[in-house]
Amino acid sequence: MKKPGKMLAELLRHVTKRPATTQYPFKKIDVPATYRGRIVFISENCIGCKLCMRDCPASAITINKVGEEKIFEAVFDLDKCIYCAQCVLSCNKKALMTSTDFELAQITRKNLRMVYDAKPKPPAPPKEPVVAPPADAGAAPASPQA
């Protein structure tokens, strides 16, 4: 039957129901395990082929050699990263993985530069990682080795 107020019944039905929205941030939002959040770097697996750097559409990832041995650290610019996970696909050594961490907002831009620093092997002369002052790494979201 054609008459106005068709949605009135629907409205009344919802009067006693709970809201459809989530009370974020008081209640955490569930994200699926497949979610493409912050990229995690596993230094032990990395061989420094830099395929990830080459394919990254946003130039958000930099792989640096640490010390004399073949050990590599990754620097992510979280503000540049578009979370496409192409780097994860490009890496043949499973050194990069997606995580479900999506709460990446920071007060200053400096904190958005995230360093997964790898320790140079003890016998090698201890050279400081080029980009990262250690204070920064602490302020960034939890590093995977921690």
Add this chain to the structure above:
Amino acid sequence: MVNPEKIVKIPIGPQHPALKEPACFTVSLNGEKLVDLDLRLGYNHRGVEKAAEGRTYTQNMYLFERVCGICSHSHATCFIQCVEEVAGLEVPPRGRFLRTLIGELERIHSHFLWLGVAAHEIGFDTLLMYSWRDREVVMDLLAMLTGNRVNYAANVIGGAKHDVTDEQKAAILKAVDTLEERTKYYIEVASEETTLIARLSNVGRISLEDVKRLGTVGPTARASGLSQDARRDDPYAAYKEVPFSVITDTHCDVYGRTLVRVGELMESYKIIRYVLQNLPDGPIAAKAPRKIPAGEAVSRYEAPRGEDVHYVRGNGTEKPERVRVRAPTMVNLLSVPKMLEGNNLADVPITVAAIDPCFSCTDRAIRVADADGGNAQVFSWEESRRFGIDWYRKNGVDFTDVNKRLAQRLK
């Protein structure tokens, strides 16, 4: 005969509370009635095509996904189809089916979004709230399948990136059932709610002849009775194997466009069920070379807003030589002045919204040419900035003082 002295010109936009994106509509009014409409684009030019020339094909896949925030899969797939054609790659059947799956899920979320926006434009916010709540169901599905709600990154050159597991299949089918039930309810609302019918009927009329003449595409054209759909007329992905019907309507107005879109939702559910039940086994992607041979290709894709066309020319390197994007809004906008002829000023927002416009997808380079075709002029960034400042100064708006004071404050 209209007295020219009674005509009032009102600029709507480029910055306007009712417009979500910058575009400028200059309407000439005689009382409440619209006499003429002048449309200006170009406030949202991002240089996507030029940027593509400096990036590899893999990087471009993600760039073109960002041409549109809603039809992201459409633009990415349309681009990749061109690349695959140039490279002579055959996408395995499973990859084609998976692309179809994501494409249809995208259509569902886009049409739900449109339903909400259109309802909002006519002041029916109850419908906006409920349709957007239901849209969350499909957004969550997309996040589960691909890892993101909007930019799915579901393609690789040569196929699909994400496979579906059996649990995911079950979850999709369950969600599709919920969505179907809700859509049936919205169809009921659209066909019974008299206020909605009265508000949308005879608004933004465009005849079948005009639709053909102006080259209108997508649901806008189908609502004027033009049976045209790239999925059927030039099948890509898995559409050749999947049975579905093209929804048309003969109302020729905004009400017809509403009916076509809700009708298409029902077709999308059918397609998704068929795709999941008949998903072929095998690999999801073919191995793609890094260097794409020289050659050119055009590909068509039926985006939720209409037919999307991409052109790619490769030169044997890792980067394309030229890419051209023709978003569906580009052609549909041409029909807006025709639709609005003789309508009231209050009908402008809903008529524009009814083509489901996306201005940033549409904006390409600006080339100012004389009407007779000669004397073309291309502005560089600095020149157009200068031009803008001078133009405002001539019209009595000068920001020099404000800028100076602001700079001092910031010190």
